Amino acid sequence: MLKKIVIIGPESTGKSNLCAALAQHYHTGWCPEYARSYLIENGKEYNYEDLLVIAKGQLALEDEHSSRLQRAGTSPLFIDTDMYVMKVWCEFVFNKCHTFILDAIASRRYDLYLLCNTDLPWVQDELREYPDPETRDELFRIYRALLIDQATPWVEIRGSGTGRLQAAVTAVNQLLNS
Known part of the structure; x- marks a missing residue:
């Protein structure tokens, strides 16, 4: 049976890199964040x-x-990203969330969440919006609160480089070996 592991967290916390590294480590695949390609194609201004x-x-x-x-x-x-990320994005920017997103959160099932901490240095790119540490930390706390209040197991991922990857591998191995 297919196990689904979601990597979430604020911008510039290494989610995409971690997904790619984990997929390589386990000789499997990963699903990229659709928002990046959408915003590159349609412009970074969104509603x-x-x-x-x-x-x-x-x-x-x-x-x-x-x-x-x-x-x-x-x-x-x-x-790389799920509807919790979409919920946070909607509520943080627009103070409301689409019912479709909330329904998807209620109906989709995952096996593990990896929550990336903001302990990596900010890396600017054309799509990122919140470089200040206070906002990044606030967003991290929002994600953490969401994960605490739901039933799927989750692990906070900290560190850099191979240490960050090893923390994620340890969490995934616990899931796969349980």
């Missing part, structure tokens, strides 16, 4: 309705990667 389009695109991309791995008999799937 509340764009976040619904991005959420639907993220779920479609996740389903595509899930189906591919299930057909190949490969597991786990590492997922």
Whole structure:
């Protein structure tokens, strides 16, 4: 059975790099963050309705990667971003959240969350919005509170380089060996 592991956290916390490294380590696949390609293609200015389009695109991309791995008999799937990220993004920027996103949170099932801490240095790119440490820490606390209040196991990932990857591998191994 396909195990799904979601990597979440604020911007510039190494989520995409961690997904790629974990997929390589376990010889499996990972689902990238749809928002990046959407914003590169459509421009970095977005509105509340764009976040619904991005959420639907993220779920479609996740389903595509899930189906591919299930057909190949490969597991786990590492997922860069889920609907919790979309919820935080909607509420943080627009003070409201689409019902579609909330319904997806209630209906989707995952096996493990890896919450990336803000202990990595900020790396600027054209899509990132919140470089100040106070906002990054506030967003981290929001993600942490969401994970505390739900049933799926989760582990906070800290450190850099191979230490960060090893912390994630340890958490994934515990899931896979349970």
